[in-house]
Amino acid sequence: MDFLIAILASAVRSGTPVLYATLGEVISERAGVMNLGLEGVMLVGAYTGFAVTKSTGDPWLGLLASFFAGAAITLIHAFLCITLMCNQVVSGLAMVLTGYGLSALLGRSVIGETIAGMTAYKMPFLGDIPFIGPIFFQHNAMVYVSYALIAALCWFLFRTRAGLNLRAVGENPRAADAMGIPVTYIRYFYCMFGGGLAGLGGGYLSVVYAQMWIEGMTAGRGWIAVALVIFGLWNPARAALGAYLFGGVEALQLRMQAMGSSISASLLLTLPYLMTIIVLTIVSIRAGKGILLGAPAALSIPFRREDRD
Amino acid sequence: MIRLKFEPRLDNPAWVNVLIPVAAVVFGLFAGGLLFFILGVNPFEAYWAVLNGAFGSIYGLSEIVTKAIPITLTALAGLICYKMLIWNIGAEGQLCMGAIATVAVVRFFFVDNWAVMFVIMFFAAGIAGGLWGGLAGFLKARWNVNETITTLMLNYVAINISEYFIYGPWKDPMSWGFPFTANFPDAARLWVWGNTRIHAGIFIALAAAMILQVILKRSKWGYEIRVIGENPRAARYGGMDIAKNILLVTFIGGAIAGLAGMGEIAGLHGRMSRGFTMGYGYTGITVAWLSRLSPIYVPLVSFLLGILLVGGDTLQVVMGLPMASIQILQGLILFSVLAAETLSRFRIKIVRVSAGPAEEAK
Numbered sequence: 311m312d313f314l315i316a317i318l319a320s321a322v323r324s325g326t327p328v329l330y331a332t333l334g335e336v337i338s339e340r341a342g343v344m345n346l347g348l349e350g351v352m353l354v355g356a357y358t359g360f361a362v363t364k365s366t367g368d369p370w371l372g373l374l375a376s377f378f379a380g381a382a383i384t385l386i387h388a389f390l391c392i393t394l395m396c397n398q399v400v401s402g403l404a405m406v407l408t409g410y411g412l413s414a415l416l417g418r419s420v421i422g423e424t425i426a427g428m429t430a431y432k433m434p435f436l437g438d439i440p441f442i443g444p445i446f447f448q449h450n451a452m453v454y455v456s457y458a459l460i461a462a463l464c465w466f467l468f469r470t471r472a473g474l475n476l477r478a479v480g481e482n483p484r485a486a487d488a489m490g491i492p493v494t495y496i497r498y499f500y501c502m503f504g505g506g507l508a509g510l511g512g513g514y515l516s517v518v519y520a521q522m523w524i525e526g527m528t529a530g531r532g533w534i535a536v537a538l539v540i541f542g543l544w545n546p547a548r549a550a551l552g553a554y555l556f557g558g559v560e561a562l563q564l565r566m567q568a569m570g571s572s573i574s575a576s577l578l579l580t581l582p583y584l585m586t587i588i589v590l591t592i593v594s595i596r597a598g599k600g601i602l603l604g605a606p607a608a609l610s611i612p613f614r615r616e617d618r619d
Numbered sequence: 620m621i622r623l624k625f626e627p628r629l630d631n632p633a634w635v636n637v638l639i640p641v642a643a644v645v646f647g648l649f650a651g652g653l654l655f656f657i658l659g660v661n662p663f664e665a666y667w668a669v670l671n672g673a674f675g676s677i678y679g680l681s682e683i684v685t686k687a688i689p690i691t692l693t694a695l696a697g698l699i700c701y702k703m704l705i706w707n708i709g710a711e712g713q714l715c716m717g718a719i720a721t722v723a724v725v726r727f728f729f730v731d732n733w734a735v736m737f738v739i740m741f742f743a744a745g746i747a748g749g750l751w752g753g754l755a756g757f758l759k760a761r762w763n764v765n766e767t768i769t770t771l772m773l774n775y776v777a778i779n780i781s782e783y784f785i786y787g788p789w790k791d792p793m794s795w796g797f798p799f800t801a802n803f804p805d806a807a808r809l810w811v812w813g814n815t816r817i818h819a820g821i822f823i824a825l826a827a828a829m830i831l832q833v834i835l836k837r838s839k840w841g842y843e844i845r846v847i848g849e850n851p852r853a854a855r856y857g858g859m860d861i862a863k864n865i866l867l868v869t870f871i872g873g874a875i876a877g878l879a880g881m882g883e884i885a886g887l888h889g890r891m892s893r894g895f896t897m898g899y900g901y902t903g904i905t906v907a908w909l910s911r912l913s914p915i916y917v918p919l920v921s922f923l924l925g926i927l928l929v930g931g932d933t934l935q936v937v938m939g940l941p942m943a944s945i946q947i948l949q950g951l952i953l954f955s956v957l958a959a960e961t962l963s964r965f966r967i968k969i970v971r972v973s974a975g976p977a978e979e980a981k
Binding site: 386393394395396397399400401404405406407409410411412414415416418525526529533534536537540574576577579580583584587590591594597598614 | 762769783
């Protein structure tokens with residue numbers, strides 16, 4: 311039982327960076343902009359968060375900086391995809407290359423440095439609930455922020471006027487435009503907001519989770535986040551479930567390594583990636599049968615207001 | 620209020636095809652220089668180091684060609700899929716599987732005859748890479764599983780499998796604990812030109828570029844691929860089997876990338892070591908787009924990117940910058956190509972609109 315609790319608790323902890331990135335991508339894709347560059351955005355966020363935390367000594371400032379760094383670098387992607395109507399897949403790949411290179415170049419000055427990170431805080435009452443408490447409510451503050459974010463985004467997307475506008479822009483930009491919704495502006499805003507969350511996910515990774523900077527430290531988490539958006543059917547709550555599932559596989563793999571399992575560490579490292587493929591396949595099969603809803607209709611289709619002006 | 624207006628260009632003059640990649644590279648390098656400057660790196664010094672490393676010696680020049688070989692192949696691997704709008708970004712993993720298969724056949728089916736060995740390695744690497752790419756293609760064709768994600772995930776899986784072999788069962792007992800496999804016997808090594816590191820893979824790369832050019836531009840099948848990519852609805856009406864073609868292009872693409880892996884192992888290193896894939900799979904994506912998806916330009920563009928990579932080595936040694944700084948340039952060049960493509964398709968006008976009448980005209 312203790313073992314199970316330990317695994318699930320660390321599933322939440324290690325799923326959280328992916329969770330932030332996944333939520334960001336849900337928002338961006340709901341508005342119709344696919345950002346495959348999360349891996350690069352997360353790395354930029356991870357470096358920025360670490361460097362700012364290191365120089366100010368305040369992890370909160372570091373995380374704030376990682377959010378804005380993520381949003382800022384995503385502006386390139388937004389400009390190419392929204393204004394210049396470029397291919398979103400290729401632009402995303404360029405984001406990965408640029409973000410990786412930029413963070414590696416900048417990060418050479420902080421290699422080997424360490425920071426204090428954030429301490430875990432046991433929630434009053436909730437943290438004492440047997441089983442649930444230790445799994446969900448004995449973590450650092452950023453985990454709690456992510457819970458609030460999931461709830462807030464669900465409410466925002468499905469219960470507010472602004473959320474409806476956001477979804478309209480992703481489903482049918484022409485109709486949205488005719489209703490007077492500023493399609494371009496909305497796409498820019500949410501694309502960059504999504505990038506900001508991915509940056510924050512990266513920041514969590516370096517500031518809270520690893521408490522150091524390593525070149526390429528996201529190790530594919532940005533890509534996994536993109537896959538989890540599909541798994542999550544563009545719904546923040548379902549996407550969160552996916553992120554914890556991924557975190558669980560990672561936690562299990564680390565635990566098996568630590569216990570000196572006879573299976574090679576390299577082979578165990580393939581597990582999260584294989585699981586992502588399997589999960590994605592299952593979702594696709596079900597979507598193909600019409601059991602599940604698909605992507606936003608105007609996802610990755612640029613909008614050109616050709617008939618007007 | 621000022622707004623940008625995009626009007627489609629009706630004419631597409633021939634010079635556009637040449638000017639765009641050139642202008643994009645120049646702009647990308649300019650933006651990269653600016654970025655270096657902001658980050659406190661002297662851009663002139665950095666580019667000088669790149670040029671000096673690449674062209675300062677015969678060795679540098681030969682190294683460019685050596686790097687252009689796998690890049691050409693990985694670019695072709697992506698290109699044939701992109702033609703059909705299949706986003707295969709898994710050349711890195713397919714190259715890796717080709718390399719693993721090469722090491723495997725040399726370990727288990729070694730024949731002391733270079734010609735026989737070449738054929739065995741060629742097919743092993745091609746089939747291994749092809750199956751790795753075809754796996755993602757199968758999932759796409761059968762259940763419409765997003766191939767961008769699966770090919771990318773399979774990269775990480777392949778790299779980890781190779782490390783399993785490098786650190787585990789195939790580790791050279793004589794390596795003093797270093798992570799690499801045993802050196803290949805001479806009969807399993809490809810031909811190498813003089814005292815350079817340019818190997819026989821160059822012929823495979825050039826042949827692949829030419830064959831793909833002919834297939835895509837001249838054959839019925841190539842026509843089918845282009846139609847599916849440009850107008851899938853028309854292709855379906857025309858009775859083209861899209862699923863079959865997805866399987867074919869992902870298998871062939873993977874096989875080509877697998878051959879790059881064979882070249883790296885049997886031609887260049889003579890053994891498999893950690894990190895041998897060098898990110899060539901990702902560089903190939905940039906090259907494919909810079910070539911505007913024309914196989915015939917791929918070797919030339921690979922050479923250009925080879926300059927950057929060789930220069931990147933120098934950058935690391937001379938200026939202490941990480942190898943990944945070169946990726947910034949690659950990324951910026953790729954952004955520029957994309958932007959330039961839009962500029963070639965549309966005429967951009969700046970129009971002044973007053974809010975009032977435009978709203979009424981709605």
